[in-house]
Each structure stands twice: as structure tokens, then as C-alpha cells.
Amino acid sequence: MDPHSLKKLNQCRRERRAAILVTDLGDGRDRVVVEGDAPAGELGEALGAAFRSGKSGTVEADGRNFFLNVYLPPPRLVMIGAVHISQALAPMAGIAGFDLHIIDPRTAFASPERFPGIRLDAEWPEDVLKRSPLDAYCAVAALTHDPKIDDPALKAALEAGCFYIGALGSRKTHAKRVERLAAAGVPMSAVERIRAPIGLSIGAASPAEIAVAVLAEVIEALRSRGLQARKGEAA
Amino acid sequence: MSEIQIAHEPRDPLMIAEEWMKAGKDVAVATVVETWGSAPRPVGSHLVIDSDGLFEGSVSGGCVEGAVVAEAAEVIADGKPRMLEFGVADETAWRVGLSCGGRIKVYVERLG
Numbered sequence: 001m002d003p004h005s006l007k008k009l010n011q012c013r014r015e016r017r018a019a020i021l022v023t024d025l026g027d028g029r030d031r032v033v034v035e036g037d038a039p040a041g042e043l044g045e046a047l048g049a050a051f052r053s054g055k056s057g058t059v060e061a062d063g064r065n066f067f068l069n070v071y072l073p074p075p076r077l078v079m080i081g082a083v084h085i086s087q088a089l090a091p092m093a094g095i096a097g098f099d100l101h102i103i104d105p106r107t108a109f110a111s112p113e114r115f116p117g118i119r120l121d122a123e124w125p126e127d128v129l130k131r132s133p134l135d136a137y138c139a140v141a142a143l144t145h146d147p148k149i150d151d152p153a154l155k156a157a158l159e160a161g162c163f164y165i166g167a168l169g170s171r172k173t174h175a176k177r178v179e180r181l182a183a184a185g186v187p188m189s190a191v192e193r194i195r196a197p198i199g200l201s202i203g204a205a206s207p208a209e210i211a212v213a214v215l216a217e218v219i220e221a222l223r224s225r226g227l228q229a230r231k232g233e234a235a
Numbered sequence: 236m237s238e239i240q241i242a243h244e245p246r247d248p249l250m251i252a253e254e255w256m257k258a259g260k261d262v263a264v265a266t267v268v269e270t271w272g273s274a275p276r277p278v279g280s281h282l283v284i285d286s287d288g289l290f291e292g293s294v295s296g297g298c299v300e301g302a303v304v305a306e307a308a309e310v311i312a313d314g315k316p317r318m319l320e321f322g323v324a325d326e327t328a329w330r331v332g333l334s335c336g337g338r339i340k341v342y343v344e345r346l347g
Contacts, residue, residue: 001264003256003347010253025268028316028344056279058268067268067342069279 001030008032016073016135025065073137074099075222080153081143082109089211090118103128125153139164139218158190164221166198248292252283261286262346263307267294267339274337286311294341306343316344
């Protein structure tokens with residue numbers, strides 16, 4: 001392996017950028033292709049498919065055998081609101097393997113005692129997300145019911161092309177949210193990406209049951225995502 | 236896990252390989268490139284080995300690491316990549332212990 005390839009690959013992984021290490025199994029030469037930079041032609045098509053599926057494997061292209069090792073950033077669930085649902089959702093999502101991040105400017109909610117061992121920021125989402133930006137491998141669940149806190153996070157999630165964006169609230173609450181986001185200049189095609197009412201329809205009643213419904217919906221979005229196709233649609 | 240590698244490995248083999256490289260060590264990288272049947276580690280998994288035989292990561296969850304580490308010494312010495320195949324159909328592989336019934340192909344190459 002070329003030392004430059006290893007350095008570039010590790011750099012991409014640190015920066016949460018999707019990359020593929022392409023190794024020519026004939027002559028052993030390799031290079032790193034970052035998502036969005038795939039070349040044209042047969043190999044380029046195979047790379048595009050590998051970025052979408054996330055699957056590593058051997059491909060034949062342009063008369064040569066290549067091994068494509070796909071490195072996608074680990075999915076992260078960002079919860080807006082250090083609320084009761086988050087107290088159940090965070091540990092469940094952690095068990096399912098997600099990186100976790102909770103944001104809520106209300107210090108009474110966002111206390112480490114309520115969320116032991118979980119990355120927690122008691123600040124406004126727009127401030128936190130400037131420091132720690134969202135990307136296509138993040139899921140965002142807006143859970144505060146407070147437009148001042150939820151709306152800026154939803155806008156940021158739509159702009160970043162997050163693979164899942166859900167918002168708590170009834171259909172009526174969501175209709176008002178749609179009006180607000182549209183008035184703020186967010187295109188309708190983007191607003192329609194918000195899953196609301198949040199969570200798969202399993203008749204969830206308690207906060208813990210709603211957490212199960214949300215996590216299931218996030219996993220469904222993760223496993224059926226078409227990241228590349230979605231990027232163009234982002235607001 | 237067939238698609239996104241969900242959980243971070245506690246000690247990331249490729250990060251460790253970079254540290255070793257920066258420390259001036261000779262390093263080999265082994266990668267699972269194909270699996271059949273019930274292989275314990277998915278395609279793309281890495282085992283990294285230094286010239287003292289120190290290793291991190293895994294290509295089979297412990298079954299064939301010994302054989303890969305031994306081969307890595309050769310790869311570090313002559314710089315030629317090797318494609319190793321292990322499986323129940325293969326006497327050698329059976330001896331080194333891929334007893335889960337799967338078959339794997341492991342590509343071993345020198346770093347640099």
C-alpha cells in the first residue's frame with residue numbers, strides 16, 4: 001500500500017468523508033477516491049455503486065481486477081432536545097452502534113446527570129452545529145416541541161443532506177412548522193424530507209416506545225439510503 | 236455487518252499502521268477481499284503487522300491470524316503482495332483453524 005494512500009484514507013476517516021481505497025490486484029498499485037471525485041468510465045461506475053451500497057468487494061473494470069474497500073463514516077444520531085424520549089433513545093441507539101450527540105440550550109434538561117456518558121451540549125443548536133457540523137451520515141431527531149430550538153436544527157439538517165430528519169409533533173404542529181420553514185425560504189422539496197409525525201407507526205405510547213419507533217425509522221433510512229442521489233436535493 | 240461498519244473498532248488498525256509507519260517501522264497490511272459461507276469478519280477487514288510480528292485488528296476473529304502474520308514477514312522482506320486463501324476445503328487452512336466452515340481470501344501487502 002502506498003503510504004500516501006494510507007495517510008489520505010485516514011485523513012478522510014477522521015474528517016467523516018466517505019472514501020474508497022482502490023487496489024489494482026494485478027500490479028498492487030492503489031489510490032484513494034473521495035466521494036464525489038469518482039472518475040468516468042467503467043471503474044467510476046463501480047465506485048459510484050460502491051459508495052451507494054457501502055459494500056466492499058472485487059470488481060472487474062477496464063480489463064483489470066480491482067479491490068474496492070469502502071470506508072463510510074459511522075452513522076451519528078443527533079438529538080435536539082435533552083427530553084424524556086432522548087433519555088430512552090440515546091442508550092438504545094448506542095446499543096445499535098450509533099455515535100450520539102444531544103443538543104439542548106435548556107440547562108435544566110441538558111444535565112450530565114440525566115445523560116451519563118453521552119456527548120451533551122447545553123447550547124443553541126446553531127452554535128453547536130457550527131463547531132460540529134452535520135453531514136450526510138448524520139440522523140437528526142428534533143424532539144423539543146420548541147420552534148426556537150428545533151427549526152434552526154432542522155434547517156441545518158436539510159442543508160447538510162442528513163440521511164434522516166425527523167421532528168416530534170402532531171400533524172397540526174408539523175403543518176405550522178412547514179409554513180415557518182417555507183416562509184424562511186427552505187424549498188418545499190427539502191421540507192418534505194422531514195419525517196413527521198416522527199417514528200414508525202407502531203402505536204407507541206410512552207417515551208420509551210416512541211424512542212423505539214424513532215430508532216426503527218432511523219435504521220430504515222440508513223439501510224435504504226441513496227446518499228449520492230440525495231445530495232443534489234439538499235436545500 | 237454487510238454495509239456500513241457501524242461501531243468504531245476500539246483500536247483502529249489503519250490508524251495504528253500510520254503510527255507505526257511514522258515511527259519508522261516496516262508494516263504489512265492484510266485485508267479480507269472475499270468471503271464465502273460463514274466467514275467471521277466481513278470483506279474489507281484489516282489486520283496490520285509490523286516487522287517484529289506485532290499485530291492489530293483481525294481478518295478472521297482469531298482463526299488464521301497466525302498464518303497471516305507469518306506470511307506478512309515474507310511480504311515485508313520481499314515487498315511482493317500475496318493473495319492467501321483459507322477455507323475448510325483447503326488442508327492447510329483447516330490445519331491453521333478456520334473451523335467455522337467459511338472460506339476467505341486475504342490480500343497481504345507491504346506498506347510503502
